[in-house]
Amino acid sequence: MASLDRSLIAGLSIFEGIGSGDLDRIVGQARSIRIAKDQPVFEQEQEAHSFFLLLDGHVRVIKSTPDGHEVTVRYISPGELMGIASALGRTTYPANAIAAVDCVVLAWPSQLWATLATNFPSLSANTYKAVGTRLQDAHTRVIEMSTEQVEQRVAHALLKLIKQSGKKTEDGILIDFPISRQDVAEMTGTTLHTVSRLLSAWEDQGLVKSGRQRVVVVEPHRLLVIAEGRAAKS
Amino acid sequence: MASLDRSLIAGLSIFEGIGSGDLDRIVGQARSIRIAKDQPVFEQEQEAHSFFLLLDGHVRVIKSTPDGHEVTVRYISPGELMGIASALGRTTYPANAIAAVDCVVLAWPSQLWATLATNFPSLSANTYKAVGTRLQDAHTRVIEMSTEQVEQRVAHALLKLIKQSGKKTEDGILIDFPISRQDVAEMTGTTLHTVSRLLSAWEDQGLVKSGRQRVVVVEPHRLLVIAEGRAAKS
DNA sequence: CGTCCATTTGATCAGGGTCAAGACGAGTGG
């Protein structure tokens, strides 16, 4: 089991450029934890005691506002880091992370970051590269929210999801974890009603197939046309 | 002049924990550049040859979309880093940076980052802390765009601007650089028309005073009430 | 004094949020 883990882990982009001896030394200091579906990995405002690497499953990262709104910041896929507050000089987690399905994570104590970062410069560089990508993603999100219609935002969201966690099926590309209309609404800044109407319309046109907490994209290309805002509106 | 620079620079949070000898060694490798108002510091998609520290002035960071929309990502104030693509493993700049007024910046060649970061761990830590703050800001922005009305977003934007670049005057707190209705619109994802209407309404209520590319917040507290969404609508 | 921009303000209208019911499906306990 430990060796199985290792072979999986060695290929991850965060560990690119790290020798297998070093890799053992890094991974050896982590604990492996199972998180049941719908259970938190970490919570907003909590003391950031650990940072994590998702090995298996999917995690939803959510921010809650004082007035009860919830906004989904991102979904984490296997191989991604999360809760890296310590690498960014924070002492608390900025968001809630909830297991969308049963998950397996590696957890390192936060105070280990400084040591790891200085001893393994590649690890540090790879991590900050990932941070850069997330900053980029967040800005893209702001731009989408500023300039696009709801229809385009939802289309973009589905495309991102299938790119990140898509699984080929005979019908098309399935989003590989349970996702409700409400969840999509929280990703796109709209309501479950509007998402439901859009998915219904798209289903009529044969673009997607969807059901309870389940979305399959049948024609990614046509969805892209909608996302880019160059679709003839019926 | 060089020594004047140095005394100003020593107090910046990015250089916290760095001895004055080291500081000289770091700053010694930078070039000081003047950028005229409305001129770019760096441009989107361009090769990221340098990273910068703003010493004086204000810089607008903008992303342009293919379809001609412009979104303001943030304003940079003196003492902040910008264009730190290299620290995040990028080779090109992700946005345009335009001088809002005449500016003075320090510029380091990008390839120097790796050396500086390993030789001066405090510099690295302080930089990544700043990155963490920006990531946080970007997420806050997404949340605002998802959950708040335009009126609240504009109020929040003005509050951020006076916190970051406010200058006390006898009328109230002035945003210390030229800023048009259009600029505010690009920060908040709305149109100059709506911003104009809001500012007019607020001016009638004595909350702000504004003119051509000029905004003074007279009553920050009442503006905050609007921003938080707990205002009696007239 | 004329030109160019920033700004103001009115009128219109539609995207999509809100409110309100119902239908559907999955899991639970009898």
Place this chain on the structure above:
DNA sequence: CCACTCGTCTTGACCCTGATCAAATGGACG
């Protein structure tokens, strides 16, 4: 195995916020 219940999803009706279209006003600057 069936009935019940709860959560998800669908769909209709209505209305409001804020975008769009259109013009006019007002400063700043050459």
